[in-house]
Amino acid sequence: MRPGAGPISTLQDYWELVKPEITFQVVLAALAGFILGTTGSPSPALLVLTLAGTAFASAGGGVLNHYIERHNDALMRRTAQRPLPSGRINPGIALVFGIILVAAGLTLLWWVNLTTLLLAALTIVLYLFAYTPLKRRTTYNTLIGTIPGALPALGGYTAATGTVGPAGWILFGMFALWQIPHFLALAWMYRKDYARGGHAMLPAKNPEAKATAHRILVYSVLLLGTSLLLPLLDYTGWIYLAIIIPAGIGFIWPSVGFHQKQTATQARRVLLASIIYVPILVAAITADHWLL
Incomplete structure (x- = not known):
C-alpha cells in the first residue's frame, strides 16, 4: 500500500x-x-x-x-x-x-x-x-471465457432445483451468447491497449474490423433466438416473451449499426445495450414468475 x-x-x-x-x-x-x-x-x-x-x-x-x-x-x-x-x-x-x-x-x-x-x-x-x-x-479466449461466465446462471438454477435441467441449460446458453458481443465491443474499443498488454483479443490481433463486427451481429441474433426457447418449451409465459423480444431487438439494433460502421460510438452502443440486457432479462423472468 x-x-x-x-x-x-x-x-x-x-x-x-x-x-x-x-x-x-x-x-x-x-x-x-x-x-x-x-x-x-x-x-x-x-x-x-x-x-x-x-x-x-x-x-x-x-x-x-x-x-x-x-x-x-x-x-x-x-x-x-x-x-x-x-x-x-x-x-x-x-x-x-x-x-x-x-x-x-x-x-x-x-x-x-x-x-x-x-x-x-x-x-x-x-x-x-x-x-x-x-x-x-489465443483469440478464442473470449469463446472459452463464456463457460465460466455463464455457469453462475446454471448455479442459480441448481440452487433452486437441486439438479441441472433443460431450462437451466438454455439460460446458460443465453449468458454464454450474451458475452461474445459484450466483450468484443469492449475489446474493440480498447484494441490498442489490449495489444500493448499482450492480450490475444480478436480486435487486437485481427486488423479487419469486419471480423469483429460480424461476430457481434451473429451472436446478438443467436441470443434472441435462444431466448425464445424458454417460452417455446413452456418454461416461461407471455410476460417474459413480451419483454425479451424488444430487449433482444434492442441488442441487435446497435450490433447492426456496428456491422455497418465500425466506430467507437457504435461500439459503445453495443456495450451499453449488452449491459442493459441482463437486468431486463432478470426482470422478465421475475415478472413472468410472479405475475403468471
Missing part, C-alpha cells in the same frame, strides 16, 4: 479489486437462474445463501484475477492504475484477500447444495486457470 494512503482510499482500492461491476452481473445471472428454477414462492434463506455465496466467490475470483494479471495490467493504460500494478496494495495481501473471499463464498454455497458448490468451484477454476492465461495465447 502506498505511504500515506488514507482509510477511504484504501477501501476504494479493495472495492476495485473485487470487480464490483462483474460481480453484480454474476449475481444477476444467479438470480435469473434461481427464479427460473423456482416453483411457487422461493425460500428467502436459500435465495440469500445463493446470492451471497455467489457474490463472495465471484469477488474472490476477481481479486485473484487482479493478482494473476498484475504484471500485464501494468503495461496497459486502462489498467496501469489498478491497485496492484500501481503498488497501492501489496500483492501478497491481495492474494490472501482473494482466497478468503472464495473460501467464504464456497462455504455459503455448501449450505445450498453440492451441485451449486461444484459449479461455483468450476467457475473459479476455469476463470483463473483457463480463460485468464488463454487471454494472451
Whole structure:
C-alpha cells in the first residue's frame, strides 16, 4: 500500500479489486437462474445463501484475477492504475484477500447444495486457470471465457432445483451468447491497449474490423433466438416473451449499426445495450414468475 494512503482510499482500492461491476452481473445471472428454477414462492434463506455465496466467490475470483494479471495490467493504460500494478496494495495481501473471499463464498454455497458448490468451484477454476492465461495465447479466449461466465446462471438454477435441467441449460446458453458481443465491443474499443498488454483479443490481433463486427451481429441474433426457447418449451409465459423480444431487438439494433460502421460510438452502443440486457432479462423472468 502506498505511504500515506488514507482509510477511504484504501477501501476504494479493495472495492476495485473485487470487480464490483462483474460481480453484480454474476449475481444477476444467479438470480435469473434461481427464479427460473423456482416453483411457487422461493425460500428467502436459500435465495440469500445463493446470492451471497455467489457474490463472495465471484469477488474472490476477481481479486485473484487482479493478482494473476498484475504484471500485464501494468503495461496497459486502462489498467496501469489498478491497485496492484500501481503498488497501492501489496500483492501478497491481495492474494490472501482473494482466497478468503472464495473460501467464504464456497462455504455459503455448501449450505445450498453440492451441485451449486461444484459449479461455483468450476467457475473459479476455469476463470483463473483457463480463460485468464488463454487471454494472451489465443483469440478464442473470449469463446472459452463464456463457460465460466455463464455457469453462475446454471448455479442459480441448481440452487433452486437441486439438479441441472433443460431450462437451466438454455439460460446458460443465453449468458454464454450474451458475452461474445459484450466483450468484443469492449475489446474493440480498447484494441490498442489490449495489444500493448499482450492480450490475444480478436480486435487486437485481427486488423479487419469486419471480423469483429460480424461476430457481434451473429451472436446478438443467436441470443434472441435462444431466448425464445424458454417460452417455446413452456418454461416461461407471455410476460417474459413480451419483454425479451424488444430487449433482444434492442441488442441487435446497435450490433447492426456496428456491422455497418465500425466506430467507437457504435461500439459503445453495443456495450451499453449488452449491459442493459441482463437486468431486463432478470426482470422478465421475475415478472413472468410472479405475475403468471
